[in-house]
Amino acid sequence: MxxxxxxxxxxxxxxxxxxxxxxxxxxxxxxxxxxxxxxxxxxxxxxxxxxxxxxxxxxxxxxxxxxxxxxxxxxxxxxxxxxxxxxxxxxxxxxxxxxxxxxxxxxxxxxxxxxEGVVEVEEVNLVTMSDTEETDENIEIWKMKKRIKELESARGNGTSMVSLIIPPNDQISRVTKLLREEYGTASNIKSRVNRQSVQGAITSAQQRLKLYSKVPPNGLVLYTGTIVTDDGKERKVTEDFEPFKPIRTNVYLCDNRFHTEALNALLESGEKFGFIVMDGNGALFGTLSGNSKETLHKFTVDLPKKHGRGGQSALRFGRLRMEKRHNYVRKTAELATQFFVNPATSQPNVFGLILAGCADFKTELSQSDMFDKRLKEKILKVVDVSYGGEHGFNQAIELSCEYLDNVKFIQEKRLLGKYFEEMSNDTDKYVFSVDNTLKALEMGAVEVLILWENHDMNRYTLKNKTSGEIIVKHLNKEQESDKSNFRDRETNAELEVEEKISLLDWFVNEYKKFGCTLEFVTNKSELGSQFCRGIGGIGGILRYQWEAVASVRDQAIDPSLKSPNIARWTVQHVI
Incomplete structure (x- = not known):
C-alpha cells in the first residue's frame, strides 16, 4: 500500500x-x-x-x-x-x-x-509436445532427415562424389589448400573418366567455397559430384548448407556415395537411456533416444522351475537351479557392460539405466557384485512389468515416463494418445485425411497439425489448357502414374502441371498462416504405426467441435486399428 x-x-x-x-x-x-x-x-x-x-x-x-x-x-x-x-x-x-x-x-x-505462494494455472485444453521454438527445431530436424535420405540414395560411378564437412572453428583457407593438393593427387588416377569426374567434383567444391569468407557459426557441409539417375543418366549435383546445430566433425572423402554419418549423429537429440528387461525366459537390451527406440540384443534361457520332487536328490536339483539362475544373471551383467559401456572411454554411453522384468531377476542384477559399478550409478529406476521381450520393453518405457519427459518418443506418444482419446470419446474435435484437414485449416479450427514425417504425397497445381482454370490435386505415387488424374473429368481436356511440391513441404511453408502448431510423428511406436497406417499419416486436433467431422465418418478406416491399448476406441467410433 x-x-x-x-x-x-x-x-x-x-x-x-x-x-x-x-x-x-x-x-x-x-x-x-x-x-x-x-x-x-x-x-x-x-x-x-x-x-x-x-x-x-x-x-x-x-x-x-x-x-x-x-x-x-x-x-x-x-x-x-x-x-x-x-x-x-x-x-x-x-x-x-x-x-x-x-x-x-x-x-x-x-x-x-x-x-507469492499462489500459482495461477491456466486451463490447458491440449498438451502439445513443444512450444514455438521447439516446433521450429523439429521442422529443421525433419528437413535434415529428408536431405540425408536424398543424399544417401544417390550413387555415382567410381569415386566421383566428394563429401566435405568443415567444423565451425576451421578456416576456409586451410580447406582450399587441401582441395588444391587433392586435385593434384587426383591427376594420378589411371581411369580417364574417373579422373575427370573426381577433378570436376573438386573444382566444383573449390568454386562453391569461394562464396564463403568464413565458416558459418554451425559449420559448413558440402556435397558435390556426378550421380547416376534412375534412368541411367549422369547428373552433376552440388549441395552446401549450414547444419541446424554445430557440427564437430572434420570430413573429406571421395567415394561412390555421399557420407552422412556425421549428420546422422546430429539427429540423435537428447540423452540416451538404456533398458534391461529380464524374465524367466530371457533378457532384452535396448536404448531410447529422441524418437528412436532400438533393440540392441536379446537372448533366451531355459531355467528349471521350483518343484518338491526328487527325494534325496531334491537338494541337488535346488543347487542346479540356483546355479543356472546365477549364470543367467552373470551373462546379463556381462552383456550390459558390453552394450552400455564405451570401450574407448571406459565410461557409460547412456544417460540413465532402467531395469525391468518379472520376479526378482532385476533386483538380483542390481544388487549383484557382477554388475558393473559404473552402470550401478546410472540406474534410475527398477520397475515391474507383466511381460518380457518387446512388450516388456514398451511397458517399461511407459512406467518410466517421469524420467523420460524430454524424450521425443514419450512426447510423441502423449500427443497421439490425446488424438486417439478425442476419437474414442467421439468429441468431433479431431480430423483426418488430406481434404478434411485442409478444410479445417482454412476455417482456422486446427490447433495441432500432425504429420507423418515420411508421407510421400505431392501437391500439384494444374491448369486447364482449354478454360484456364486452376486445379489443385494431392496425389500419391500410385495416383501419379494414372494419366486420368491429369485430365479434366468433364471435358477430358489436358491439365498442365504449373507447380509440383511435396505436401509436407507445403505444410511446413504454410502452417503458420493457419494459426496452428505443427508436429511430426514417426511410425516407430505402436500409436505412431496406427496413425500412419490407419489414419493416413495426416490429421489434427481441433480447437472446437466441427460438424463436418460427423459427416465424414463413413470413410473407410483400417479395421486392424483395433487395439486394447487405446481406451474405448473401436472402429464403431470412427465408422
Whole structure:
C-alpha cells in the first residue's frame, strides 16, 4: 500500500527548489531582527536561520513491499493473501536551460503485483509436445532427415562424389589448400573418366567455397559430384548448407556415395537411456533416444522351475537351479557392460539405466557384485512389468515416463494418445485425411497439425489448357502414374502441371498462416504405426467441435486399428 501518491510530486525534486538567491529571508525567532553587514555574528545567524526555514521538496513517497489482498473462492470462502509489490524504479531526466541544471522525476511504471505462494494455472485444453521454438527445431530436424535420405540414395560411378564437412572453428583457407593438393593427387588416377569426374567434383567444391569468407557459426557441409539417375543418366549435383546445430566433425572423402554419418549423429537429440528387461525366459537390451527406440540384443534361457520332487536328490536339483539362475544373471551383467559401456572411454554411453522384468531377476542384477559399478550409478529406476521381450520393453518405457519427459518418443506418444482419446470419446474435435484437414485449416479450427514425417504425397497445381482454370490435386505415387488424374473429368481436356511440391513441404511453408502448431510423428511406436497406417499419416486436433467431422465418418478406416491399448476406441467410433 502507498503512503502517498507519487504522481502528485513529479518534478518537485528539481534543483529549482534549492535556489536561495532570489528567495526572501523569512523572519526567524532569533534576537537579530534587522539586517546587518555580512561577516557580523548576527548576519551569520540570520543566514543560518534562513537556511533552516527554506521550503524543501517533500520526500519521495514510500511504498510498502507487500499488500494484503482479498479473494473469494467458488464456495464463498474469504481468502486473504499477502502479495508482493514490485517497487518502481525512479528515473530522472536532466534538463539544462539558461545555464541551470534541472532534474525531473519521470513517471514510473505502474507497479506490478506478483502473488507469492499462489500459482495461477491456466486451463490447458491440449498438451502439445513443444512450444514455438521447439516446433521450429523439429521442422529443421525433419528437413535434415529428408536431405540425408536424398543424399544417401544417390550413387555415382567410381569415386566421383566428394563429401566435405568443415567444423565451425576451421578456416576456409586451410580447406582450399587441401582441395588444391587433392586435385593434384587426383591427376594420378589411371581411369580417364574417373579422373575427370573426381577433378570436376573438386573444382566444383573449390568454386562453391569461394562464396564463403568464413565458416558459418554451425559449420559448413558440402556435397558435390556426378550421380547416376534412375534412368541411367549422369547428373552433376552440388549441395552446401549450414547444419541446424554445430557440427564437430572434420570430413573429406571421395567415394561412390555421399557420407552422412556425421549428420546422422546430429539427429540423435537428447540423452540416451538404456533398458534391461529380464524374465524367466530371457533378457532384452535396448536404448531410447529422441524418437528412436532400438533393440540392441536379446537372448533366451531355459531355467528349471521350483518343484518338491526328487527325494534325496531334491537338494541337488535346488543347487542346479540356483546355479543356472546365477549364470543367467552373470551373462546379463556381462552383456550390459558390453552394450552400455564405451570401450574407448571406459565410461557409460547412456544417460540413465532402467531395469525391468518379472520376479526378482532385476533386483538380483542390481544388487549383484557382477554388475558393473559404473552402470550401478546410472540406474534410475527398477520397475515391474507383466511381460518380457518387446512388450516388456514398451511397458517399461511407459512406467518410466517421469524420467523420460524430454524424450521425443514419450512426447510423441502423449500427443497421439490425446488424438486417439478425442476419437474414442467421439468429441468431433479431431480430423483426418488430406481434404478434411485442409478444410479445417482454412476455417482456422486446427490447433495441432500432425504429420507423418515420411508421407510421400505431392501437391500439384494444374491448369486447364482449354478454360484456364486452376486445379489443385494431392496425389500419391500410385495416383501419379494414372494419366486420368491429369485430365479434366468433364471435358477430358489436358491439365498442365504449373507447380509440383511435396505436401509436407507445403505444410511446413504454410502452417503458420493457419494459426496452428505443427508436429511430426514417426511410425516407430505402436500409436505412431496406427496413425500412419490407419489414419493416413495426416490429421489434427481441433480447437472446437466441427460438424463436418460427423459427416465424414463413413470413410473407410483400417479395421486392424483395433487395439486394447487405446481406451474405448473401436472402429464403431470412427465408422
Amino acid at each position: 502507498h503512503t502517498s501518491e507519487l504522481g502528485d510530486h513529479i518534478g518537485m525534486e528539481s534543483c529549482v527548489d534549492l535556489e536561495t538567491d532570489t528567495e526572501p529571508l523569512q523572519s526567524c525567532p532569533s534576537k537579530a531582527i534587522a539586517r546587518k553587514p555580512w561577516g557580523t555574528t548576527s548576519s551569520r545567524k540570520s543566514s543560518m536561520c534562513a537556511k533552516k526555514m527554506k521550503n524543501l521538496p517533500p520526500p519521495l513517497p514510500i511504498q510498502s513491499s507487500t499488500v494484503m489482498k482479498r479473494y473469494y473462492t467458488n464456495d464463498g470462502r474469504l481468502v486473504i493473501t499477502e502479495e508482493k509489490v514490485e517497487s518502481p524504479k525512479y528515473h530522472f531526466n536532466a534538463i539544462r536551460a539558461d545555464g541551470r541544471l534541472t532534474l525531473q522525476l519521470v513517471e514510473p511504471y505502474e507497479p506490478k503485483m506478483v502473488r
